[in-house]
Amino acid sequence: MTADRQALVKARRIVVKVGSRTxxxxxxxxxxxxxxxxxxxxxxxxxxxxxxxAVAIGCNRLGYATRPTDVPSLQAAASAGQSVxxxxxxxxxxxxxxTAAQVLLTHADLAHRARLNNARAALGxxxxxxxxxxxxxxxxxATEELRVGDNDQLAAMVSPLIGADALVLLTDVxxxxxxxxxxxxxxxxxxxxxxxxxxxxxxxxxMQSKLEAAHKAQRSGAAVVxxxxxxxxxxxxxxxxxxxxxxxxxxxxxxRARKHWxxxxxxxxxxxxxxxxxxxxxxxxxxxxxxxxxxxxxxDFHVGxxxxxxxxxxxxxxxxxxxxxxxxxxxxxGKKGRDLExxxxxxxxFEIVHxxxxxxxxx
Numbered sequence: 135m136t137a138d139r140q141a142l143v144k145a146r147r148i149v150v151k152v153g154s155r156t157x158x159x160x161x162x163x164x165x166x167x168x169x170x171x172x173x174x175x176x177x178x179x180x181x182x183x184x185x186x187x188a189v190a191i192g193c194n195r196l197g198y199a200t201r202p203t204d205v206p207s208l209q210a211a212a213s214a215g216q217s218v219x220x221x222x223x224x225x226x227x228x229x230x231x232x233t234a235a236q237v238l239l240t241h242a243d244l245a246h247r248a249r250l251n252n253a254r255a256a257l258g259x260x261x262x263x264x265x266x267x268x269x270x271x272x273x274x275x276a277t278e279e280l281r282v283g284d285n286d287q288l289a290a291m292v293s294p295l296i297g298a299d300a301l302v303l304l305t306d307v308x309x310x311x312x313x314x315x316x317x318x319x320x321x322x323x324x325x326x327x328x329x330x331x332x333x334x335x336x337x338x339x340x341m342q343s344k345l346e347a348a349h350k351a352q353r354s355g356a357a358v359v360x361x362x363x364x365x366x367x368x369x370x371x372x373x374x375x376x377x378x379x380x381x382x383x384x385x386x387x388x389x390r391a392r393k394h395w396x397x398x399x400x401x402x403x404x405x406x407x408x409x410x411x412x413x414x415x416x417x418x419x420x421x422x423x424x425x426x427x428x429x430x431x432x433x434d435f436h437v438g439x440x441x442x443x444x445x446x447x448x449x450x451x452x453x454x455x456x457x458x459x460x461x462x463x464x465x466x467x468g469k470k471g472r473d474l475e476x477x478x479x480x481x482x483x484f485e486i487v488h489x490x491x492x493x494x495x496x497x
Contacts, residue, residue, distance in 0.1 A: 138320060139375040141357040141384055145299035147261070148174070148373070149356075151184040151289035151347075152304045156363045158190055159306060163363060164226040170369040171266060172230035179373070180261040182296055184269045184289040185223070191215030212273030223268050233265040238272035241282045244291055244399050254295050261296065283343070290347035294354035294394045301351040302372055302379075303344045304363035309380035310341065320381045321348070321360075348382045350398045353389045358382035389493065397453055397493040400440035404433025404460055406486060413445045416452060416494060422485035423454070423492065425466035425474060435460045443487065452494040454487035 157163055171181055192215030202208055220236050227234040243249045260267045271282050282288045293301050308317040348358040359372050361379025371378045412427025435441055436459045443451045463486055465477055
């Protein structure tokens with residue numbers, strides 16, 4: 135066991151993600167995963183599996199020579215493949231007296247607060263009952279505009295949803311590789327990364343997506359490993375603290391679930407442009423975004439929507455839920471006191487984005 139991987143040894147709630155490409159290359163992977171899940175469950179751990187593969191299976195069943203790019207064909211392939219994917223997992227887990235439970239989610243399920251809470255409650259009940267939730271994006275109904283993106287991102291969103299201590303992203307390479315093609319045991323330097331093992335036509339993810347997902351999960355307090363699915367007993371070794379894959383240390387400055395949702399699940403519908411003074415105030419103090427620091431707006435958004443906050447250099451300062459629509463933000467831009475009272479009928483003490491609804495972007 136390596137000293138820096140103690141968080142993995144102690145992890146009780148775990149998310150594991152496996153992709154289409156990895157499954158396509160190893161038809162026996164569901165059975166090997168089931169055996170490892172059984173060993174981890176016997177140690178008192180609860181596990182959620184995020185699995186791709188339905189579209190790839192469906193393409194084969196429907197006779198598609200390559201993965202389609204149009205939405206209707208992708209939806210058809212997902213419909214034809216999901217039941218087969220679940221049957222494989224169901225049979226594999228049943229060999230170890232584990233119950234597999236299908237959970238299909240869309241981005242809309244995760245972005246809508248009430249539906250998100252329903253999903254959290256359902257997953258919690260499944261874990262409490264000792265089942266293994268197997269999550270996939272509901273590709274049969276998801277449109278391009280409403281997709282999560284890929285299952286690496288879905289796994290990163292599910293991690294705070296269940297309060298995961300750890301996330302393992304399984305891939306077909308040894309881990310994150312440096313420019314010389316050598317595995318990086320502990321990831322600290324993003325500039326050393328090279329995108330070996332990127333997406334092919336079977337799947338939709340790649341190492342870049344895994345790095346983004348790892349960062350998101352780290353910010354929820356999870357330890358992360360990007361590791362080789364082909365390594366014998368990879369999950370058992372990971373959670374014994376052995377030097378397998380690439381390890382990402384959990385961040386100390388953890389985002390609570392709601393702020394993680396604002397930062398990484400919601401999609402901004404517009405932007406509020408701010409001056410340098412506002413940037414400094416936001417970054418140095420726990421303050422709300424006030425009208426005086428606003429220069430203008432971009433896009434059309436409404437009260438309660440997610441917006442980006444963009445500094446004078448064009449970089450994102452943060453994201454948050456706006457308390458005014460785009461038209462009113464534009465009217466209030468740069469104003470304070472008496473000017474705001476004249477514009478808004480006597481009201482001057484409001485925030486564009488309240489600090490409770492604001493998440494700063496790391497810089």
